[in-house]
Amino acid sequence: MTDFSDRLSHNLAKLPPYLFARIDELKVDALAKGVDLIDVTVGDPDKPAFPSIVRSMKQALAVPENHQYPSYVGKLSFREAVAQWYESRFGITLDPKSEVLTLIGSKEGIGHIPFAFLDPGDVTLVPDPGYPVYAAATIMAGGDPYSLPLEKKNNFLPDFDRIPPEVLKKAKLLFLNYPNNPTSATADVGFFEQVVDFARRAGVVVCHDNAYSETFFEATPPPSFLEAVGAREVGVEFHSLSKIYNMTGWRLGFVVGNASVISALGRIKTNIDSGAFGAIQDAGIAALTGDQKPVEKMRRLYKRRRNALCKGLRRLGLKLTRPKATFYVWCEVPKGYTSETFCVHLLEKAGVLCTPGNGFGDSGEGYVRFALTVDVPRLEEAVERIGAAL
Ligand SMILES: Cc1ncc(COP(=O)(O)O)c(C=O)c1O
Numbered sequence: 001m002t003d004f005s006d007r008l009s010h011n012l013a014k015l016p017p018y019l020f021a022r023i024d025e026l027k028v029d030a031l032a033k034g035v036d037l038i039d040v041t042v043g044d045p046d047k048p049a050f051p052s053i054v055r056s057m058k059q060a061l062a063v064p065e066n067h068q069y070p071s072y073v074g075k076l077s078f079r080e081a082v083a084q085w086y087e088s089r090f091g092i093t094l095d096p097k098s099e100v101l102t103l104i105g106s107k108e109g110i111g112h113i114p115f116a117f118l119d120p121g122d123v124t125l126v127p128d129p130g131y132p133v134y135a136a137a138t139i140m141a142g143g144d145p146y147s148l149p150l151e152k153k154n155n156f157l158p159d160f161d162r163i164p165p166e167v168l169k170k171a172k173l174l175f176l177n178y179p180n181n182p183t184s185a186t187a188d189v190g191f192f193e194q195v196v197d198f199a200r201r202a203g204v205v206v207c208h209d210n211a212y213s214e215t216f217f218e219a220t221p222p223p224s225f226l227e228a229v230g231a232r233e234v235g236v237e238f239h240s241l242s243k244i245y246n247m248t249g250w251r252l253g254f255v256v257g258n259a260s261v262i263s264a265l266g267r268i269k270t271n272i273d274s275g276a277f278g279a280i281q282d283a284g285i286a287a288l289t290g291d292q293k294p295v296e297k298m299r300r301l302y303k304r305r306r307n308a309l310c311k312g313l314r315r316l317g318l319k320l321t322r323p324k325a326t327f328y329v330w331c332e333v334p335k336g337y338t339s340e341t342f343c344v345h346l347l348e349k350a351g352v353l354c355t356p357g358n359g360f361g362d363s364g365e366g367y368v369r370f371a372l373t374v375d376v377p378r379l380e381e382a383v384e385r386i387g388a389a390l
Pocket of ligand 1: 181
């Protein structure tokens with residue numbers, strides 16, 4: 001076989017290996033050795049999509065038009081369902097035709113938007129630690145990611161005043177994500193109003209990623225970025241059916257907000273993909289407009305898991321902030337370890353696989369992330385094993 005690795009594009013060659021691909025290797029090794037592994041790495045719900053959604057999908061499969069090429073921008077009926085959901089959930093009115101675009105999962109839109117805005121040398125401001133796709137997509141589009149450290153002392157919110165003027169001059173996009181993966185921090189509308197103010201001054205397009213808005217444990221649900229005054233003037237919000245309805249494998253998401261940004265991303269998509277499968281969009285309509293009680297049930301499930309894991313890890317003396325939202329627990333590593341050595345230690349001595357914080361960016365060093373995607377008894381067992389390994 002000819003090895004073409006020396007012919008890769010410069011942009012691809014610049015990419016660090018995808019975090020979860022490395023973790024998969026460690027996992028495969030451990031499983032091959034027969035380890036009874038407790039895997040708390042990937043943020044993939046362990047429960048299936050709700051039965052009513054699966055039923056809608058079955059019906060939608062029988063519709064002949066769904067077997068043809070879908071619409072590039074998504075079915076108008078799906079975009080109307082999105083607008084209706086945004087109205088009822090956030091009190092925001094959207095024009096389904098110009099302010100909503102269907103995505104093949106939010107990752108697809110996040111991955112494509114830099115291609116609409118970046119030229120070589122342009123900068124994207126990315127949260128660090130953060131979802132790796134913001135930086136990776138920027139690099140693939142020929143731009144340069146600039147890290148905004150998210151630090152505990154600032155409640156894991158970025159400090160825009162620390163961005164050097166020469167970076168600001170080149171900045172075109174700003175990615176943010178609250179409720180946040182991996183720190184689980186939340187932001188309020190007041191913070192989003194500061195973001196709007198910053199974006200206006202800096203002339204950047206805000207790309208807020210709200211994939212975890214429905215996984216919350218407090219009485220007040222997390223807001224949409226679009227609730228901030230003027231937000232629609234400066235940016236868009238990515239959203240997803242993946243985590244809300246346990247539909248990660250289905251690949252359905254959307255982006256809402258500034259019509260010119262939506263239109264630019266739509267132009268990229270028209271040239272690169274052919275839209276989300278029509279039957280999945282029909283099932284997505286059923287999900288967004290149907291009974292939301294199963295979503296509440298999922299929240300209660302994650303809350304029980306959060307309580308069990310946080311209580312257990314704290315009992316072991318580990319430092320963490322109990323998450324108000326998301327299904328992640330961001331935990332400080334004990335003295336004497338780095339993120340990576342702590343993960344490897346837990347894997348080798350406890351058979352527990354968690355994610356090293358530095359995989360999400362340099363500022364994630366000193367942390368590991370646990371995903372609440374396994375049941376309470378397994379989480380309790382993980383805590384026991386970790387206790388024995390410390
Ligand atoms: C912060 C964040 N945004 C976006 C995504 C992508 O979600 P999807 O492409 O399934 O909509 C993920 C997935 O883990 C995520 O953690």
